[in-house]
Amino acid sequence: MTKSYLLAVDQSTSGTKALVVDRSGNVIAKSALEHKQYYPAPGYVEHDPIEIYDNVKQAAQHALRHASIDPSSLAAITITNQRETAMLWDRFTGQPIHRALVWQCQRTADMCGALKASGMETVVYEKTGLMLDPYFSATKWKWLLEYVEGASALHRQGRLLAGTIDSWLLWKLTGGAAHATDVTNASRTSLYNIHELQWDEELCIQFGVPIGILPEVKHSDAVFGYTADPSLFTEAVPIAGVIGDSQAALFGHLCLEPGTAKATYGTGTSILMNTGARPVATGHGLVTAIAWGMGGQVTYALEAVIRMTGDTIKWVRDSLGLFQTLDEMEALLARANDNEGVYLVPAFVGLGAPHWNAYARASIVGMNRGTEKAHIVRAALESIAYQVRDAAELLQRESGIPLRELRADGGAASNEFLMQFQADMLGRSIIRSDLAELSAMGSILLGGLAVGFWFSTDDVIQLQKAYKIYGPAMAEEERARLYQGWERAVESVLYQCRPSARGV
Incomplete structure (x- = not known):
């Protein structure tokens, strides 16, 4: 191997990063x-x-x-991506037939409700490890097929292709040569049988998504194709190491053994625990997932999904205008040593684990005449830690595996207040990597192994970077008082979205 660098594409909900990494695992640009x-x-x-x-x-x-x-120095391009976001495009023109429906989108809540009423949820869960929820891709594709003008005609003409963001990028980067996805992204669609490792014909029929428009599924460490877009590079570069962002972060943290876990604090937060070579049957708001496919083997995980975490901070900043810079936010936090009973339940697009309620809506509770914007900013940050505690307790209860520590990454993980408050709420150490781009690094490590940039997982373990540890410091009585207030706030939100409260 004479090529000295890898290029990672990290396509997230809020934006796109590209990172150049050398053989020592250093991000050089x-x-x-x-x-x-x-x-x-x-x-x-x-x-x-x-x-x-x-x-x-x-x-x-x-x-x-x-x-x-220049591109001739690249051993490969790797891709990690926002999961579940779904789209359809015309294979002849290369144009999407509609904007992509993002994983947060709730427009298919009623579709999911109708499928539940027909008894499909058990079938979906047994085959895919997922609950019936608009979060996942299948009903998004169903909506696009049913409601976008001309979609059915394009399908009859054999022109329609379906995919998640990774599939779209692969297709574009390879000039239409590769219509593919990896096992992690396929497993988030509600159409992929995670036991048989193939698209499930029965599920495709029930969801009304033609199986022929779906991409080929490969292991995460496969070589998916070669770049063929002259507006990007004038030479062919292999594309390998394709994996959904949360699973990529699990690999980037080198959580390679069953029982190891991480939380990615992004737009939403995914808490993922490696469960080994067999899927763990569970329920109650947890998702059974494929962690990655590597070396001809599939590793499974349990996941708790939180819909709104970092995006809550963005809402407080952009929509409420309570601060503009991170320094302003830190100054506000310094003014509020306590939340004074104010809680923000960020159910802007429903609630994820452990509630999985698509109809829940956001609320700020506990305000009084003395409430200031500092209290609301603090409540927004605290809401992230409360939700992660909800999810972590569910993971431990359902898996039977005690959580000794939680590895953290993602944009919001850089906030010192949040990381310390998270350790206090969990009563466990939080271990934050000094490397912010753990999802990109996960895809880099997989892609590097795929093309011989590194030869074994022992090689990549030697690349592990420094971590910072936050230990719990809050008294148990204070931890219990704050968390009980959170539970009451969530219950008030859930009460408002009951059928009787919604006039159903």
């Missing part, structure tokens, strides 16, 4: 671009796939320039 969020109706969230692909190209080119290297 990176570039980032945000993309627009579209909210055409309450509960609707969309992205423009063309904008996302253009940003991928720009970020990649900028990162290579910053690193002062």
Whole structure:
């Protein structure tokens, strides 16, 4: 192997990063671009796939320039991506038939309700490890097929392709040569049988998604194809190490043994625990997931999904205008030594684990005349830690595996207050990597192993970077008091979305 670098594309809910990594696992250059969020109706969230692909190209080119290297130095490009976000496109024109429906989008809640009423939820769970929820891709594709004008005609003409963001990027990067996905992204669609490791014909029929428009499924460490877009590179570069962002972070943290766990604090938060070579049957708001496919083997995980965490901070900043910079936020936090009974339940797009209620809506409770914006900012940050505690307790209860520590990554993990408060709420140590881009690093490690950049997991373990540890310091009585207030706030939100309260 004479090529000295790997290029990671990290396509997230809020933007795209490109990172150049050397053989020692050091990030030597990176570039980032945000993309627009579209909210055409309450509960609707969309992205423009063309904008996302253009940003991928720009970020990649900028990162290579910053690193002062050219594409001939790249051993591979790797991809990690926001999961569940679904789209359809025309294979002849290369144009999406509609904006992508983001994982947060709740427009298919009633579709999911109808499928539940027909008794499909048990079938879906037994085959996919997922509950019936608009969070996952299948009903998004169903909606696009049913409600976008011309979709059925394109399908009859054999022109329609379906995919998640990784599939879209692969198809564009390879000039249409690869219509593929990996096992982690496929396992988040509600159409992939995680036991038989194939698209499930019965589920495709029930959801109304033609199996022929779905991408080929490969292991995460496969070589998926070669770049063939002259507006990006003039030479072919292999694409390997394709994996959904949360699973990529699990691999990036080197949680390679059963019982190891991490939390990615992004737009939402995913808490993922490695459960080994067999899927663990559970329920009660947990998702059985494929962690990765590598070396011909599949590793499984249990996941608790929280819909709104980092995006809550963005809402407080952008929609309420309570601060503009991180320094302003820190100053506000310093003014509020206690939440004074104020809780923000960020159910802007429903609640995830352990509640999985698509109809729940956000609420701020406990305010009084003395409440200031500092209390609301603090409540927003605290809400992240409370939700992670809810999810971590559920994981321990359902798996029977005690949580000794939690590894943390993602944008919000850089907040010192949040990490300490999280350790206090869990009563466990939080171990935060000094490397912010754990999802990108996970795909880098997988892609590097795929193309012989590194030869074994022992090699990549030697690349592990420094961590910072936050130990719990809060008195048990104070921890219990704060958490009980959170539980009351969540119960008030759940009460408001009961059928009788919604006038159903």
